[in-house]
Amino acid sequence: MKKYREIILPLLLFAAAGCEKSEYRITEPRPTLEVTALQDSYIINQPAYLQLKVSQQGYDGEFQLSAVLNEGACELSMQGSDLPTDGTWTSMSNTTEILTLTPTLAGPLRISFEVKTKEGEQSGRSFINFNVQKSPALALEVEYPETASITERIELTMLLTKTGWTGAIPVTYTQLTGNGTLQYGAVTITPAEAFSVPANMEQPLYYTPAERGIHRIQLSATDGYTTQFKTLEIIVTN
Incomplete structure (x- = not known):
């Protein structure tokens, strides 16, 4: 009977060891990167946006991103910080990131991206x-009366036209002859200092003459590529 017990005990220990619970975690062999352009057109010096999404089943560590500029010229940033385009590895804070891309040269632009895990996968x-397009042409138009009274505030209607432009454009005011003040909204404009005006919509300005005679003022607008000038001549009478 003693021999029987000695044989059974090792068998029970072996069976118990074989029934221990084991945890297995399946990890994909390498991460997957998706790059999505968030708009259809790209214009020189205008910001555009890319979405990068990385995933790897079974991996919850940090990813690093590498960007290589293969053709063209641009600036890249991620969360407000510059992103190198020479292949340098940069840490990603999130598995989905929005990159800001600003083309600086018209023509073909080709970029490649790659991600890796901390283990090097x-x-x-x-x-x-x-295909980066050149900046569209800038046009400056101003409607104004050719004559006005010294007692009135003269309304000028300015229109800056630039196809596809959604931001503001700097405008500078110069007093060539006469004496007066120019107002945009509630702000009195200082001569030779730039003020920002939204493009593609009419904007009212008001000129108040301080004396009779011929008043010549010049408005100039620039988009960084071309500068447009408009000279206004108003005869101010009683």
Whole structure:
């Protein structure tokens, strides 16, 4: 009977060891990177946006991002910080990031992206291609009366036209002859100092003459590529 017990005990220990619970975690062999352009057109010196999304089943560590500029010229940033375009690895705070891309040269633009884990597993490069367009032409128009009274505030209607431009454009006011003040909204404009005016919508300005005679004022607008001038001549009478 004693021999029987000695044989059974090792068998029970072996069976118990074989039934221990084991945890297995399946990890994909390498991360996956998706690059999505968030708009259809790209214009020189105008910010555009890309979405980068990285995933790897079974991995919850940090990813690093590498960007390589293959053709063209641009500036890249991620969360407000410059992103190198020479292949340098940069830490990603999130698995989904929005990059700001500012083209600085018209023509073809080709960039590749790659991500890797802290263990060094890499996604392989994802390429994205753009055709950067030149900045559209800038036009400056001003409607104004040719004569006015010394007692009135003269309304000027300015229109800056630039196709596809959604921001403001700096405008400078110069008093060539006569004496008066120019007002935009509630602000009195200082000569030779730039003020920002939204593009593609009419904007009212008001000129108040301080004396009779011929008043010549010049408005100039620039988009960084071209500068447009408009000279106004108003005869101020009683």
